[in-house]
Amino acid sequence: MAVVITGLMSFTMVARAQSYTQPFQNQTTTLMGKSVQANMYFVKMGYWRLKTATLNLNFQLSQLSDRQTSDVTVTLNGVAVASFRPQATTGLQTKQLNIPTRLIAGTNNLQVRGQLLNQVDKQRVTVAPTPANWLTIDQRSNVNFEYDIAPAESKINSFYEHFTGTDTIVDQQAVMAIPDQPSQAELTASLYALAGQSRLITTEDEQLPVVQLTDSKVKRAHYQMLIARYHRLPKVVRERIDVKKMQGGALIQTLKLEGHQLLVVTAKTDQLLIKAAKFVANQELMRETSQAAKRVTGGTPTYTSTLQYDGSYQLTPTDDQLTGTDHQEKAYFVSLPTDRTNANGSTIHLKFRYSKNLNFKQSLVTIKVNGQPIGSRRLSVARADNDELTVKLPPNKSLSNAFTIQVGFDLMLPGQDNDRAVSQTPWATVLSGSQAFIKSQPNRDLLFDNYPSTFxxxxxxxxxxxxAPQTMAPADFATLTNLFNLMGNFVQQNTGTIQVYRHQPSRAVLKTSSVIAFGTPAQNNLIKQLNSQLYFQFNRQFTGFRSNEKLSLESRYAQNVGTAQLIRSPYNAQRALLVVTASKPTDVYRASTQINLQRNVQQYRDADAILVDRDNHHFSYRFKKNKALRQTMPVPRLIQTHSQLLLFLAAGLGCFVILGGAVILILRKNGFLKREAKHDAR
Known part of the structure; x- marks a missing residue:
């Protein structure tokens, strides 16, 4: 990027050439069958002026496949862009294909389809699907872009688009900067804003850092978001702010300063600063704001739109058509709220239609969940124009909060055999009315399996x-970055509450909150007070950890490790308390690296404590016997949950009343009660 500076602030930007390689998020996958297909997805930023796009496809075919007959076709957003035959090699192959830039949209579906024919001998091939028909697509496949960057305009939505771009994050050209020793309100505002930005970041390994204003990362980053009370902004920034616009409100304003693009979020009061941060955390509002400055008052609506969870999921917004003989399959992803898991009684209702030229004795539709079949049915010519299938998920089938529903069709034609190709093309369409009805229940597990859903x-x-620590070191800002980039990936709305304290909160606050405490005992008095509640406890001098029943710790080694511990809050058994601590801030940061990305957290199954040393050796343990948070139910929910027990109790009480009445009648009939009364009268 070329920058021409005239005077102190004015400059002109021109587009700068860039190259960016975007990996697919698919793992290495093996596809089996005569006709196979795989779907991969990639995105293009709106400010890219594309020059070229190249698919680097890494794959391997079965050693038995006939290279002269087998073929692979690549389609982009439903349009075929290339077909080729594999090379005559048995190892991993790489095929580079140019993708027409005119076909590339914002979000793109790249489909790789293959017809795999096995070689019987030099003269014959077989079309019968066998386990030897396979295609493996390597996870290192990617798309490489060559493009120019259109400069960000002096508009809030233009800055926002560049600031959250995948290439911006990967190139470490975006930072969120706050004062070196931020106030509680400045920290709270930064976490609201960070959560709102991080949910948009699609890169697997990179994060948006929260740093001190004096951090060297600020000077290196082209896009900077500054969050601070007005009087704590750098002087050169304050001079560019129109104070009149801040009367009774906060201000969000773009600036161009010394070759950097800035978005300043500021106010004169704590409440208004947090209000402005909630505006920044609202993706819809930020994309709609086309002016250079936005005034936010106490009455400005900032909450994100909310979708009430009712358990109903539309599998596809548009009809999905599958074509070709044999097995054809389409996958749909279902995501529950992160704090819930599936319960018994869930169903999948599929609406579909298909061609009438099939062999209906052999053609089937099958529904799978995470690759496991849960229901199948034979297709019928009578229902071909409007067919439906409803299947129930098996009782007690455990799923995570995100899972895959696969709809597969086996489309067989009359007279289809292993020796001749079929000219007719069968098809099936999954209709947009197809839905999954997923009953769910809160996930109350207090383990890292369920983190960060516990919050x-x-x-x-x-x-x-x-x-947070009373005095924050640079490592503490990195710890904060790790903790809340991951949380932001799960938090979809800004309607919840988060509050940062630089001192120990009152017991009343701790009792009604889920708590995250980080830092060293010297920095954070709450951690010192919680020491007896921790699984890995500090020694009397708080210079290192003690050995416990799970792990013996040598005294010097124990001074150079960090821990993340998920305990039941001693202030409220229905709440979680996460402690990330060590005797040194750098070791606290090292512990936070184990819970900064979802793939890192997934390593720690059935664990509530993690320990990491300076050689990156990490250990996990489970200490608590009962993993569930205690829970109180509202009376209507309690009645509904225990309705059968209450019916039995009511029936038992009724029988007791009837039996008691019968005994009284028998006694009265035989004169026992009457005699007793006369005796009392005498």
Missing amino acids: IKNRTFNHVVVV
């Missing part, structure tokens, strides 16, 4: 209190 409810922060 989230209905896709937003569940009254989260963060107790």
Whole structure:
């Protein structure tokens, strides 16, 4: 990027050439069958002026496949762009294909389809599907872009688009900067804003850092978001702010300063600063704001739109058509709120139609969940124009909060055999009315399997209190970055509450909140007070950890490790308390690296404590016997949950009343009660 500076602030930007390689998020996958297909997805930023796009496809075919007959076709958004035959090699192959830039949209579906024919001998091939028909697509496949960057305009939505771009994050050209020793309100505002930005970041390994204003990363980053009270902004920034616009409100304003693009979020009061941060955390509002400055008052609507969870999921917004003989399959992803898991009684209702030229004795439709079949039915010519299938998920089938539903069709033609190709093309269409009805229940597990869902409810922060160090070192900002980039991926709304404290909160606050405490005992008095509740406890001098029943710790080694511990809050048994601590801030940061990305957290199954040393050796343990948070139910829910027990109790009580009445009648009939009364009268 070329920058021409005239005077102190004015400059002109021109587009700069860039190259970016975007990996697919698919794992290495093996596809089996005569006709196979795989779907991969990639995105293009709106500010890219594409020059070229190249698919680097890494794959391997069965050693038995006939290279002269087998073929692979690549389609982009439903349009075929290339077909080729594999090379005559048995190892991993790489095929580079140019993708027409005119076909590339914002979000793109790249489909790889193959017809795999096995070689019987030099003269014959077989079309019968066998386990030897396979195509493996390597996870290192990617798309490489060559493009120019259109400069960001002096508009909030233009800055926002560049700031959250995948290439911006990967190239470490975006930072969120706050004062070196931020106030509680400045920290709270930064976490609201960070959660709102991080949910848009699609890169697997990179994060949006929260840093001090004096951090060297600020100077290196082209796009900077500054969050601070007005009087704590750098002087050169304050001079560019029109104070009149801040009367009774906060201000969000773009600036161009010394070759950098800035978005300043500021106010003169704590409440208005947090209000402005909630505006920044609202993706819809930020994309709609086309002016250079936005004034936010106490009455400005900032909450994100909310979708009430009712358990109903539309599999596809548009009809999906599958064509070709034999097995054809389409996958759909279902995502529950992160704090919930599936319950018994879930169903999948599929609406579909298909061609009438099939062999209906052999053609089937099958529904799978995470690759496991849960229901099949033979297709019928009578229902071909409007067919439906409803299947129930097996009782007690455990699923995570995100799973895959696969709809597969076996489309067989009359007279289809292994020796001749069929000219007719069968098809099947999954209709947009298809739905999954997933019953769910809260996930109350207090383990890292369920992190960070333990701090989230209905896709937003569940009254989260963060107790930060009284004096924050650079490593503490990195710890904060790790903790809340991951949480932001799960938090879909800004309607929840989060509050940062630089001192120990009152017991009343701790009792009503899910708490995250990080830092060393010397920095954070709450951690020092919680020491007896921790699984890995500090020694008396708080210079290192003690050995426990799970792990013996040598005294010097124990001074150079960090821990993340998920305990039941001693202030409220229905709440979680996460402690990320060590005797040194750098070791606290090292512990936070184990819970900064979802793939890192997934390593720690059935664990509530993690320990990491400076050689990156990490250990996980489970200490608590009962993993569930205690829960109180509202009376209507309690009655509904225990309705059968209550019916039995009511029936038993009724029988007791009837039996008691019968005994009284018998006694009265035989004169026992009458005699007793006369005796009392005498």
